[in-house]
Amino acid sequence: MAEKDAEMLEKVLNNRAVKAIDVADNGDKIRRPSVTFQRPDGGSVEVKDFSGKKLRVSKSIVRGGIQQHIPAGTGWADIAADLKYAIHFEDSDFE
Amino acid sequence: MAIEKVKDFYGAKFLIPYSRTTGLPFGVFRVLQEINFERKVDFKDLTGGDAQGAWDTELGQPENSLSVKLKEYPNFVFSLFEGNTPTENAAEAAGYIGTPTNKVGTSVIKATTGIASIAVKSAKIANLPAGRLLLKATAANKIRIYLLGLPKGDAAFQNIGGEIASAEITIPSSSGTVDVDDLGLTITAGSGTVAFTADDTAYVDVRPVNSGSMSVDVGGVTATMSEFGAMVVFPQKSDGAIFYIDIFRVKAFGVPWSAKMREWSEWTLNGKVLVDTANSDKLYRLCQTYPNA
Numbered sequence: 557m558a559e560k561d562a563e564m565l566e567k568v569l570n571n572r573a574v575k576a577i578d579v580a581d582n583g584d585k586i587r588r589p590s591v592t593f594q595r596p597d598g599g600s601v602e603v604k605d606f607s608g609k610k611l612r613v614s615k616s617i618v619r620g621g622i623q624q625h626i627p628a629g630t631g632w633a634d635i636a637a638d639l640k641y642a643i644h645f646e647d648s649d650f651e
Numbered sequence: 652m653a654i655e656k657v658k659d660f661y662g663a664k665f666l667i668p669y670s671r672t673t674g675l676p677f678g679v680f681r682v683l684q685e686i687n688f689e690r691k692v693d694f695k696d697l698t699g700g701d702a703q704g705a706w707d708t709e710l711g712q713p714e715n716s717l718s719v720k721l722k723e724y725p726n727f728v729f730s731l732f733e734g735n736t737p738t739e740n741a742a743e744a745a746g747y748i749g750t751p752t753n754k755v756g757t758s759v760i761k762a763t764t765g766i767a768s769i770a771v772k773s774a775k776i777a778n779l780p781a782g783r784l785l786l787k788a789t790a791a792n793k794i795r796i797y798l799l800g801l802p803k804g805d806a807a808f809q810n811i812g813g814e815i816a817s818a819e820i821t822i823p824s825s826s827g828t829v830d831v832d833d834l835g836l837t838i839t840a841g842s843g844t845v846a847f848t849a850d851d852t853a854y855v856d857v858r859p860v861n862s863g864s865m866s867v868d869v870g871g872v873t874a875t876m877s878e879f880g881a882m883v884v885f886p887q888k889s890d891g892a893i894f895y896i897d898i899f900r901v902k903a904f905g906v907p908w909s910a911k912m913r914e915w916s917e918w919t920l921n922g923k924v925l926v927d928t929a930n931s932d933k934l935y936r937l938c939q940t941y942p943n944a
Contacts, residue, residue: 614827614840621817628825643830644772644837 606632609650617643658939660894665884666719668731671900671929677879678727684720684917686883688898688924688935691716715924715934717881717901722915728906729867732920734874737867746771746779746835747864749856751786756851759788763843766794766822769855772830772837778804779835779859780815786854788847792822796834803859806833822847835859869906878902878925891942898935899927 608631615626617639626635626643632650666680693711700706726737740747751760751769759765766786771779782800789795796816802808806815817833824844830837836857858864881901885894903922910916926932 613825614823616821616823616827616829618816618818618820618829618831618833620833623818623821623829625821625823628823628827642774642832643828644774649828 604645606645606650608632611649612651613649615643615645615649656890660885661888662886664886667882667884668879669882671878671880677731678725680721680723680725682721682723684722687718689716717898717903717922717924719920720917721920722917724906724908726865729869731879732876732903732906733869734876735867735869735871737865740864742862743858743864744860745773746776746860747858751853751855754852754854756848758846758848758851759786759794759853761841763841764846765841766838767826767841768839770837770839772832772835775832775835776860777835778806778833780806780857781859782857784815784834784855784857785852788849788851789819790849791847792824792845793819794822794847795819796831804835876902876904893940894938896935896937898924899930899933900925
């Protein structure tokens with residue numbers, strides 16, 4: 557994980573607004589929409605910053621025999637950091 | 652003049668079944684155990700009266716067979732010896748999840764009040780099993796998941812009932828999702844309020860990340876076995892001699908298999924060697940190349 561990505565992930569997980577800026581090939585500054593991390597097992601984790609948004613649908617995860625549930629209507633800031641990392645969120649999941 | 656060298660075959664290198672129509676090989680068998688070509692015939696003796704033996708004898712009907720012991724299952728064996736063509740799939744870097752299908756009832760897979768879709772969760776793709784997942788409704792919004800196949804990664808059977816998911820899973824309504832991390836899946840609910848009928852079931856076929864796959868359904872009344880030619884190739888001897896035998900016309904049936912603890916599956920191909928009218932009613936041609944020494 558690049559140092560820049562690690563810093564951004566930390567911000568996302570701790571409910572701090574992310575303002576990561578990249579410089580495109582043509583010199584324009586562009587906001588990075590997400591950070592994607594490659595896992596050692598070959599999978600990838602994409603963590604996006606959905607600050608200020610509320611879930612449109614319920615999201616749930618089953619791990620180690622336990623199901624954790626995030627009801628629809630929950631704000632991004634109220635979602636536990638480990639669930640932000642563990643659950644795959646998409647733009648369409650939010651209002 | 653030196654006495655001629657002894658001639659005999661040694662070992663078995665390749666068996667190459669080929670099309671009698673095009674002449675092209677169907678494939679090359681490499682993991683041969685043994686090849687046996689047999690010619691059987693009964694002698695029909697003329698006996699009678701009081702004699703010390705037969706007065707005369709003639710040959711009965713000859714019977715020619717080819718049996719080959721193998722320890723490999725290339726795809727072409729199923730089309731050639733079972734009459735069923737395999738389906739080959741390209742590499743699946745993102746794994747594979749088939750179309751979820753209701754098995755008992757119609758409430759489990761339903762775009763509105765059931766499960767709308769099942770997808771790979773890429774972050775947990777290493778846990779995607781191989782085989783068939785069975786989903787059984789246990790309540791109006793709950794399911795249990797069973798596996799007919801091989802667990803991968805973090806997945807393991809939870810009990811001898813074949814349950815693979817580590818918990819009874821609650822499916823949220825209104826397009827909610829459930830990430831089942833141990834199986835590398837994300838289940839998305841239908842657009843309405845989920846309302847399963849208890850004991851309804853559904854299934855979905857899954858494959859982990861792979862470099863290609865095949866499947867073949869064996870049997871069926873329409874399966875027909877084609878005749879083929881068979882080239883038997885021997886290893887080159889240390890003195891340089893080369894032997895090969897072209898069997899013109901063979902018909903064989905069946906691809907048996909076995910599963911034995913810590914052993915490779917060995918099977919025997921049983922074929923009949925037939926008279927080849929295209930080769931003057933002959934059976935085979937043996938060719939030898941003598942060493943250049």
